[in-house]
Amino acid sequence: MTEKIQQKTSKVNLRTPEVMNLVKAEVESHYRSPLVEYLRTTGRYLSGGGITVKLAKAFGFCYGVERAIDLAYATTKVFPTKRIYLLGEIIHNPEVNDQLTAMGIKRLQAVQGRYSLDGLTADDVVIIPAFGAEVETMKRIQQIGCQIVDTTCGDVMTVWKRVRQYRNEGATSIIHGKAWHEETKATASRAIGEDGNGQYLVVYNLEETDYVCNYIRYGGDKQEFLQKFKGAVSPGFDPDIHLRHVGVANQTTMMRGETEEVQRRICKAIEDRYGKENLHKHFRFFDTICGATQERQDALLDMLDREKLDLLIVVGGYNSSNTSHLAEIGEGRLPTYFIKNAEKLISSQQIRHWNLHEGREVITEGWLGEGEINVGITAGASCPNNLIEETIQRLFELRGIGVESLLANSK
Template structure:
């Protein structure tokens, strides 16, 4: 085996000098005086027959802010070096496009793996907020690249949990999306390089019930493996590896659904092995991201206590936490999941993401021409300026400039 290159010296990117420049740059790109005004004045704005109500929690979370800060800091500190990003820093197109404009190149996946073939030890690689598979991390270290790791602390908490399951010889059942970068990174830490340790990813309650039936009664192994192709560890055997299980989750899933996944699997284990033997066969731990839950709770409060005519959810279409916010609205009122204000084509037409069809669709006559109350929320990866542009566009449909609605005494200058 070739010798592993000496690892680059760790560099503190978050020095006061660097961060003062970075924060000014980040603010110039993503700050919104309008959103700040709404936060300070009850989250509500009314004019021209349109009332906009912002959820009390929305937009960037701490983990996203930290990831962006580190990426901007890397661009400043490592000027003159090639800087690469594994895929996307977060799931928001505006932010990722901004990093590209700053000269940070994106490494693309080829057949489910990032193409690292062009990297050299003189390069810098940024790890995104949702982390990276352990095999990818090892390969980058072998090359000897300078690594800027922006992995969210909540994600690393889940990694700690599945490693513990692995050490105790428990299979990790991960409630998440098998194709999502975070879940792939978590799953890679549920197994050992020598093949020890196993995982199974379940997407929803239907898949969970299938697994529970198998735990209780057994079943057709080949059918099971076909159903969960791409969502199980190499060598996974449901007849052996569902005897001792620990539940974990992708941090951006719906808390209520994850809790139900845990309850159903626990009941299945109790039915199979007896309640008195539960501790020998079952583990669980709450690893839902606090910011994700805060945004879900805030939207639930908005939906319950305000009489809304429609809901707009703003954020990247591949953002898991944003998709779940849209799911919360869809069954209760007209809900439009948009990437940015450009999707508000006119008062008659809106281009939005259909969760069931997994594609953009156009809805006609979406905005009532009488008085209307619109709820707005955004995922944890959506910057405030994108939310502002959405609000501005809504009022432009009624011929109103939002700037005119802000008191001249408001302390923040020019909107």
Template sequence: MNKTAPPPGKVNLRTPEVMSLVQAEVERHYRSPLVEYLQGTGGCLSAGGLTVRLAKAFGFCYGVERAIDLAYATTKVFRGRRIFLLGEIIHNPEVNDQLTALGIQRLQEHEGESDLDNLHASDVVIVPAFGAQVKTMARIAQIGCQIVDTTCGDVMTVWKRVRQYRREGVTSIIHGKAWHEETKATASRAVGEDGSGHYLVVYDLAETDVVCEYIRRGGNKEEFLRKFQGAMSPAFDPDIHLQFVGVANQTTMMRGETEEVQRRIRRAIADRYGSEKLPEHFRFFDTICGATQERQDALREMLDRQKLDLLIVVGGYNSSNTSHLAEMGESRLPTYFLKNAEKIISNAQIQHWDLHKGCEVITDHWLPEENVEIGITAGASCPNNLIEETIRRLYELREVNVAAMLPLHRD
């Protein structure tokens, strides 16, 4: 293989010719006439003692659609060249498997970092919607690969904020999951290439309270550093780097929780330095993804307005925004988090992800025998065809042919 290539530059992947091919292929793989029909008729389907209700907002967001479009376009524009993807394009196994079927190779991870050693200058590398760490991007550019960057605009907005914090000497306190690709990418911008900045990742309100207590009163530094090992910048010193802080977030976290993180840290800073000194010690910007919030709001509205017997959440198990939808459901009614329709085994059994155990479990007697009303939602990385398959499977259990109920046909 030729291991060299012309110097990479900006390539317009979204020409009308390319996008017409991409659109046809994407629709063939992910479109659902059934879901589109339900969206246009109130989102409700009822037959055989089973009523299914779709949340008003669910499934693919613009950022995910754009990332998938660019990945498909890459296979059209760079035919004959090796194409690699950093990890997963989005957190949905079916979508990632589909890209593999198109010839896109996945760069394997070792200890949380992609293996770049086998890349050549002639290769094309797709950066996923979550973005990538600064050092990873620099290494790919050094090799000379053509980069196709699908990073979501909402994620880049967070990067802009933490870079601003760094320039001002502000420590970024990031509400997120330290192991998540997006948070890793954001944290790398908080530090910067010169290593001048600092960050601390807090996962939940319990960890936030630990930080707040240290801000107010100090404490055992060694114990603090052990607790947040792997979730803070190199040489992080809580005695120094918690004096001037700015809150940011992983875009797919729960808005209410991020706002509470912000409120608690703000109060702790005010308690330590006085309210009049807040501008000298605290910063905050709202960087929750609009699509994430829209799906959370739509689910909340459905749970408030409809008398549901249970909720099904469809999506990848490692999808942060999908997991939060499942958490919302769990707090209100029986909720089953499925990656696809195959997990609906029978009327008697369903296989689903247990958020607390971190694994799949099987629940017996999950579906009531009499009239039942089921709510369905899906994360921003879930395609409509998986939602359709879930609906069809539910009606199969009641021996109802969905196709016979609706004025639909597949081309």
């Protein structure tokens, strides 16, 4: 099966001017923030009560996320009488997904890694999320005959194009990503191909990459390898065979520097094994990092280098890969608090935030204090501006300051 699967339903144009005007008004009412737009366009800081808030130059919704949300909203306008289902989450932000549920869009949940499509009929509409869906899932939905609204991000589809090319060249796709992430699962399914003979291996970090590199150079215990990468390799994967010719790709929301290092290390291992003169026969790679992801990482690094900050707040969904990497960058430089909304700012003494290392929320005491403090704020590509505004408002509330008065004085 190829990406050009025959549709059983006619294509419907959701992006007509009339529909988009309706969508724009509704989306803005739910997610727009005049405060954030003012600070973004003017580049100003907001100060009062001993707190100065500074925003990164790039943060929040990217084009791919905006497009996915627009299409989901448009679906409710174009198909007002049909049952509308969403495959999992449209993006990794709980507030946005809850809003879609409130609009009547039902969620299809995965059970043991496989979406339950029981009860779907040809009269139903299914929305595919921004990170795409596995080939087999798409095939099952199309066999039912559902109307499909595909919001898959263009950057994700660029990666799919690359892994299909690797497959056609007989190369194994080594995917730098999270094997459990929806996007990586979708990419891996494209690496396998219609005949099921394509191969993939997902590496999560540099430790796993080094293990693979050592196997490429020297061989090793095949069973140990397969056990280590259980759930992260294609069916029938044989490291003694399928690591001879490889192409590197990635989950688009990984950190660029790490993906580049994965590429460099695997390239060197292949070169050591087969010789520099034979490198082109055994190794392929393309830059498939999402531009918006990189822009937000660069903007955060720029703010950390340029500004004197006492702490950083990262706003976004806890299961958002690109947001997690922003928090990871911050942690390496200064106290960093990863929150999903303003409610996590309990008081000036307590903040409830996501601990990346423990995989759970924790409470930190004495995080804000009473003195002068500079706070940096950024947000992942799936975080709407209204959540950022609420975070800023809550920060100043903790010092008894209303944001409206600060804006009036700053203009």
